Amino acid sequence: MTTDTLAAYSLLMAYSAIAVYAIAFVMYVLDLSRRTGSIPVAEASARAAVPAATTARAGGGTALLERVGSVTTRIAEGQAKSVNKATRFQRTAFALMIIAWVVHVGAVVLRGIAADRGPWANMYEFSLTGTAIIVGIFIVVNLWRDVKFLGAYITGFVVLMLGLAATNFYVAVAPTSPPLQSYWLYIHISVAMLATGFYAVGGGLAIVQLLQQAREKGRLTRGRFLATFPSSATLEAMSSRLIIVGFAFWTFTLMAGAIWAYHAWGRYWGWDTKEVWTFIVWVIFAGYIHARATRGWRGTRSAWLAIIGLAAVLFNFTIVNLFFHGLHAYSGLSTM
Amino acid sequence: MSRSDLSRSDSDAPTSFGARPDGHAEAPEPAPGIQQPRLGPVGWLRFLWRQLTSMRTALILLLLLALAAVPGSLVPQRTSDPNGVIQFQQQNPDGYKILDALGVFSTFASPWFSAIYLLLFVSLVGCIIPRTRHHLQALVAKPPRTPARLERLIGYTEATTAVDAPTAVAEGRRVLRRLGYRVENYPLPGGGDSVSAERGYLRETGNLIFHVALVGILLTVGVFGGFGYTGQRILVQDSTFTNVGSDYDSFIPGRFSSVDDLQPYQMRLESFRPTYAFNQTTGTWDPEDYVTRLSTRTPGGGWTKQELKINAPITVGGTQIYLLGNGYAPILTIRDSHGTVVKNEPTPFLAQDANLTSNGVLKVADGLTDSTGKPTQIGIQGFFRPTPPAGKDQILSAAPQLSPKADVFLSVYIGDLGLGGGTPQNVYTLDVAKLKLAAGRDPATSKTVGGGPIDLVRGQTATLPDGLGTITFSGIRRYVSLDIHHDPTPLPALVFALLVLGGLLLSLFVPRRRMWITAVTGEDGTRLRYAGLARGEDANLEAAVAEVAARHRAALGDPGDPDGPDDPRTPIPRM
Numbered sequence: 070m071t072t073d074t075l076a077a078y079s080l081l082m083a084y085s086a087i088a089v090y091a092i093a094f095v096m097y098v099l100d101l102s103r104r105t106g107s108i109p110v111a112e113a114s115a116r117a118a119v120p121a122a123t124t125a126r127a128g129g130g131t132a133l134l135e136r137v138g139s140v141t142t143r144i145a146e147g148q149a150k151s152v153n154k155a156t157r158f159q160r161t162a163f164a165l166m167i168i169a170w171v172v173h174v175g176a177v178v179l180r181g182i183a184a185d186r187g188p189w190a191n192m193y194e195f196s197l198t199g200t201a202i203i204v205g206i207f208i209v210v211n212l213w214r215d216v217k218f219l220g221a222y223i224t225g226f227v228v229l230m231l232g233l234a235a236t237n238f239y240v241a242v243a244p245t246s247p248p249l250q251s252y253w254l255y256i257h258i259s260v261a262m263l264a265t266g267f268y269a270v271g272g273g274l275a276i277v278q279l280l281q282q283a284r285e286k287g288r289l290t291r292g293r294f295l296a297t298f299p300s301s302a303t304l305e306a307m308s309s310r311l312i313i314v315g316f317a318f319w320t321f322t323l324m325a326g327a328i329w330a331y332h333a334w335g336r337y338w339g340w341d342t343k344e345v346w347t348f349i350v351w352v353i354f355a356g357y358i359h360a361r362a363t364r365g366w367r368g369t370r371s372a373w374l375a376i377i378g379l380a381a382v383l384f385n386f387t388i389v390n391l392f393f394h395g396l397h398a399y400s401g402l403s404t405m
Numbered sequence: 406m407s408r409s410d411l412s413r414s415d416s417d418a419p420t421s422f423g424a425r426p427d428g429h430a431e432a433p434e435p436a437p438g439i440q441q442p443r444l445g446p447v448g449w450l451r452f453l454w455r456q457l458t459s460m461r462t463a464l465i466l467l468l469l470l471a472l473a474a475v476p477g478s479l480v481p482q483r484t485s486d487p488n489g490v491i492q493f494q495q496q497n498p499d500g501y502k503i504l505d506a507l508g509v510f511s512t513f514a515s516p517w518f519s520a521i522y523l524l525l526f527v528s529l530v531g532c533i534i535p536r537t538r539h540h541l542q543a544l545v546a547k548p549p550r551t552p553a554r555l556e557r558l559i560g561y562t563e564a565t566t567a568v569d570a571p572t573a574v575a576e577g578r579r580v581l582r583r584l585g586y587r588v589e590n591y592p593l594p595g596g597g598d599s600v601s602a603e604r605g606y607l608r609e610t611g612n613l614i615f616h617v618a619l620v621g622i623l624l625t626v627g628v629f630g631g632f633g634y635t636g637q638r639i640l641v642q643d644s645t646f647t648n649v650g651s652d653y654d655s656f657i658p659g660r661f662s663s664v665d666d667l668q669p670y671q672m673r674l675e676s677f678r679p680t681y682a683f684n685q686t687t688g689t690w691d692p693e694d695y696v697t698r699l700s701t702r703t704p705g706g707g708w709t710k711q712e713l714k715i716n717a718p719i720t721v722g723g724t725q726i727y728l729l730g731n732g733y734a735p736i737l738t739i740r741d742s743h744g745t746v747v748k749n750e751p752t753p754f755l756a757q758d759a760n761l762t763s764n765g766v767l768k769v770a771d772g773l774t775d776s777t778g779k780p781t782q783i784g785i786q787g788f789f790r791p792t793p794p795a796g797k798d799q800i801l802s803a804a805p806q807l808s809p810k811a812d813v814f815l816s817v818y819i820g821d822l823g824l825g826g827g828t829p830q831n832v833y834t835l836d837v838a839k840l841k842l843a844a845g846r847d848p849a850t851s852k853t854v855g856g857g858p859i860d861l862v863r864g865q866t867a868t869l870p871d872g873l874g875t876i877t878f879s880g881i882r883r884y885v886s887l888d889i890h891h892d893p894t895p896l897p898a899l900v901f902a903l904l905v906l907g908g909l910l911l912s913l914f915v916p917r918r919r920m921w922i923t924a925v926t927g928e929d930g931t932r933l934r935y936a937g938l939a940r941g942e943d944a945n946l947e948a949a950v951a952e953v954a955a956r957h958r959a960a961l962g963d964p965g966d967p968d969g970p971d972d973p974r975t976p977i978p979r980m
């Protein structure tokens with residue numbers, strides 16, 4: 070098969086994946102709306118657990134009491150979970166998501182074969198591969214903890230991103246320019262995408278955490294499905310765990326990028342636009358980790374930092390790639 | 406750190422892990438009133454120092470650092486994009502003045518950016534030193550005393566056994582040691598025995614390595630960087646470069662280096678062969694690969710052939726050589742009115758677009774006389790196209806490859822080149838102040854003068870105006886532009902970066918735990934109690950306590966818990 074046929078099949082698979090993701094998205098949303106109707110028991114048990122947890126927190130000047138609090142909430146959450154089994158919608162949505170993901174990975178592989186290199190040399194390929202990695206990480210995280218309630222957020226994001234990429238960023242397979250030919254680039258970009266996946270899931274949890282906090286404090290009356298979600302303390306613990314893994318990958322991304330820049334341009338750091346944003350993202354998440362260890366900054370403030378960090382990651386990928394000049398300008402679009 | 410500081414961070418308390426900076430979520434809350442300095446200047450200084458080295462300040466400075474870097478990405482920077490800065494100035498002169506006064510075009514060297522990161526690093530050093538000292542003490546200290554109220558800790562489990570307390574504790578000690586814990590026995594005040602265990606000192610070690618290595622990177626770049634230098638040179642095929650200051654087109658020494666540090670070596674460009682691929686989407690030719698062959702020679706040695714790849718520099722004589730760009734250097738042979746060759750060498754033309762439409766300048770200061778016999782200088786402004794376009798109305802080169810029809814357009818200026826003034830001149834620009842256009846198109850009026858520009862393809866000759874002689878487009882060479890530099894920082898920077906990464910991984914993923922087993926012999930056997938404590942978040946602590954309990958019971962030969970090993974009978978902790 071020729072390069073062009075392979076690329077065409079790859080695009081077709083990408084469109085199919087988008088369609089299935091879109092159905093999964095609808096199912097996830099239906100699941101959330103379903104939860105609103107079937108929560109009395111879960112609601113009651115979560116309610117009962119919450120005051121205990123918050124008391125422990127409020128009194129928790131010492132590390133000790135805080136720990137006890139988190140154990141309590143974990144137990145309370147266990148009760149809530151056992152009451153609220155996954156709905157049929159959610160199970161269907163997750164299954165559809167896995168099917169879409171397999172097709173999606175197929176599109177990535179075909180594109181790679183068509184181009185005869187890693188499929189991440191321009192905006193389209195980066196979106197295609199990056200979203201596949203985000204979904205992959207979401208699926209893997211679900212083996213560790215059940216975070217399927219984030220499904221609507223993940224599929225919504227992927228449909229948007231992949232749809233935009235296929236319709237607006239699509240470019241034919243082209244050889245990479247000489248500076249982009251290096252295995253450090255492969256390492257740099259693939260690890261950056263891994264980090265982005267962890268940031269995306271961790272950031273999603275931080276968003277839910279903020280909503281959950283508002284609900285626990287009685288400031289949020291809508292969105293009753295939140296009652297079926299884990300407590301904000303549990304959400305925060307999961308979120309920070311994932312973001313810390315993302316941060317480790319991002320640190321490596323920064324270093325691999327510097328090594329690549331050194332090979333390609335003779336300097337490992339030159340404050341190029343893309344380098345500046347990679348640095349900004351790194352510093353924000355270092356700030357996040359510090360915030361988690363600083364009195365008065367756990368909870369709401371650190372969650373906001375996680376969200377700001379994720380926003381910076383997305384800004385770095387979209388706006389910076391499309392509208393900024395710099396050595397890394399590799400969107401592959403001629404409008405640049 | 407004074408004795409009282411140490412006790413403030415209560416290193417002896419079993420439920421606290423070592424020194425934490427002020428404001429750390431796990432540091433003891435300051436007693437009310439302690440924050441108010443009621444002292445003289447020394448007290449104030451101490452107060453300020455403690456503020457600067459607190460967790461909160463570190464966090465605020467980190468966030469400020471991220472924020473301060475943003476303008477540096479929105480506005481072109483002098484160091485990475487000098488042309489962008491000039492463009493900005495032309496398009497937006499008023500905005501330029503304000504932003505320039507604020508130093509935004511050199512954000513990363515600006516006083517405000519420097520102030521933030523210097524404060525951050527002072528804070529960092531002030532934070533590392535006491536923690537390092539404290540950690541060194543912790544490394545040789547014994548695990549802390551067994552807390553009295555074990556049931557308030559994580560994973561609290563009870564069990565009974567038939568063996569006596571000292572035997573049970575001795576066995577527990579063995580189990581914990583095998584799991585990598587450091588152990589210490591403590592008799593319980595009310596009778597009975599206990600073992601206290603701790604593991605994961607590498608967590609704090611890693612954290613300290615991480616932060617120290619950050620300082621290392623800053624010092625490497627800030628201090629070592631000054632010993633480097635960087636220069637550029639355009640090298641035409643078959644010509645030779647010698648690594649001395651005068652042979653560079655431009656040379657920038659570092660703070661602590663000069664041209665005297667250069668090691669003399671020679672380098673010759675043997676050939677440069679690019680390959681291009683046609684991009685269907687954009688309709689342009691994209692470079693696919695560059696094959697650059699160089700020969701180098703160090704003093705006393707012979708020529709050795711080397712290949713320069715775009716991602717793989719050549720290292721020679723303490724410098725590294727990178728390929729920056731490439732282009733064409735037409736050979737324009739100038740003869741005087743008697744046919745004597747006055748100039749005959751390749752002139753590098755600078756590429757203006759991806760298809761290598763190029764501009765170049767040729768200056769002839771000596772050897773030409775006009776029709777009256779008066780010595781005259783000429784300057785030639787040239788325009789070169791490797792592949793002339795098919796359409797007559799198109800101007801720019803249609804492809805970057807060299808075609809047989811490659812042509813030059815030359816505008817000839819006569820008069821004074823202005824070389825005598827002593828001011829160094831850029832070889833790529835022509836100062837037309839004292840020159841008169843004799844043949845070509847006047848850039849100001851667009852009128853053609855003297856029959857218009859001289860248009861030549863390879864092998865063709867034309868006469869110069871004013872009976873000066875002739876000009877022949879006699880050949881063409883490729884050239885490469887090279888970045889030649891000496892930078893002593895990459896190796897130490899890499900070492901520190903690896904320490905940063907290694908320290909980070911240790912500090913994020915090694916759990917630091919304390920574990921206790923107590924044994925009290927009573928009427929109906931010995932009562933065992935297990936519990937643990939972790940530093941930072943540790944989702945697996947309960948499981949770890951359960952594992953210790955299970956292994957211990959197995960080692961004592963006790964049957965498993967009636968509820969099975971899966972359920973370590975974690976009671977709901979009392980509030």
Ligand code: HEM
Nearest residue numbers: 355358362426458459460463528529532612615909912941
């Ligand atoms: C140069 C700026 C800094 C950066 C980029 C940075 C980054 C980090 C990162 C990524 C971590 C988490 C990994 C680890 O535990 O090793 C961390 C932890 C930590 N940092 Fe920093 N840091 C900086 C400055 C500081 C300063 C000035 C202090 C002292 C006030 C400090 C105190 C700490 C402490 C105590 C922890 C452990 C947090 C915990 O207990 O979980 N850091 N830092």
